[in-house]
Amino acid sequence: MKDIGIQLKDSTNAVENIDLKVVIVKGVDDKIISGLAVGRTLAQNQAVILIANPGEFPFNPKIGVAIDELILDNDYLRFRHRIREHFAKDGLVVKRVELSENKPLQIEANYE
Structure with a gap:
């Protein structure tokens, strides 16, 4: 199962996470x-993929x-x-992605 692994810190501070x-x-x-700590990492994996740059x-x-x-580019569709x-x-497998101006990012995705 890809959603079980070593966990990152539970913190609201992005740098500490x-x-x-x-x-x-x-x-x-x-x-x-x-x-x-080992446990469920689905949300953590999604967050890391979102913030990572290709090659990291x-x-x-x-x-x-x-x-x-996205801060410099408002092409939400892209x-x-x-x-x-x-x-x-x-x-x-992504079921839903909601990303638009002045609204929070919402993603519904799970491993196959």
């Missing part, structure tokens, strides 16, 4: 048993919507197409 979520669990002898994923350099470019295209490259 791109850091691993560490939950240290120690055993009875005070040694660390585990540290990285070493094993899949063609993925990355670069949503920050970005809706780009979101669908790049999500599909990661195996996400």
